[in-house]
Amino acid sequence: MKILVALSRIFVGVLFIISGLIKLNDPLGFSYKLQEYFSAEVLNIPFLEPYALAISVLVVIFEVVLGVFLLIGYKPKFTVWSLLAMIVFFTFLTFYSAYFDKVKDCGCFGDALKLTPWESFTKDVVLLFFILILFFGIKYITPVFSKLQTTVLALLAFIFSLWLGFHVLEHLPVIDFRGYAIGKNIEEGMTIPDDAQKPIIEYAWKFHVNGEDKVITTNGDYPTVDGKFVSVETKIIDEGYQPPIYDFSIESEDEDLTTQYLSEENLIVIVSYSLEKIEKAGAEKLKALSERALKMGYKVIGLTASGADTKAKIKSTYNLNFDFYLCDEKALKTIVRSNPGVIELDKGTVKQKLHWNDFEDLKLPKVN
Known part of the structure; x- marks a missing residue:
């Protein structure tokens, strides 16, 4: 039992730290996932949606800290009970998501590793097994260091987690796992x-045959049946290959300009998934940023999911000298974790990406 507890302690502790750090690297992204869970279509607790970011930060910090606590043996009873409560909750959540096919990706490892709902549930069941070993063998969880050293390490883990969460929210994720990372080409x-x-x-064809309903399942071919067709239902068995980027576009009121702008060199793109929710301090920096870019020979455009009236209002309020085009809100949230944010594109390749707090750091050497 002592050996089992030691192995479980390492496995659970390391996995919680890795999973927590990946999400702590991008708490805004995890908050978007929580909003999806809180929505009326899933858990139907939409009153929690405004608090998704705060909940996201608290959960991922707690996840990292618990992993460290377990490895160093700090407050074993509190740590194991907390781990058990957390894994029971997440096991229920992933089972609900998988069984009712509500959320396609649980966000357990952020954008670093995509898991299907059933893979997420299986992962949680495995973790639950090892945490139960820790629960029943809690007397074998002892501190690795002295009491003072253990307390200091626990405090440092908490302070580091708190600092990292604050840092990435005020700037951008330290590591970008998404399809719009610096160096990635959007068209590719x-x-x-x-x-x-x-x-x-899978296609389930329903026919009315000899006074009874009959269902025939195929992989797409219309079945030959001597009866009256009633309806057909489809079920995705395997989604197949999913490209890293699938919902990006640049559209005006009457045409698709995606290809045109993805072939442009030296293009500065201001990104605001919602102009209604744009940070005022960031919006106030847009005029100076665009003027600096235009002066150095760059073309400047904006991308948003907001409507024409809001675009006109923001352009007038902040005296902006560039136009906003339409793009999917989810895509814009994925491009840059900042509202507003900025990216530099060169023939579709992301060269720079910055949070509005760091607009002054955008490098703009003069171009022809």
């Missing part, structure tokens, strides 16, 4: 290879 990210795995879709 939207391309599906010729040899990519195709989606597998």
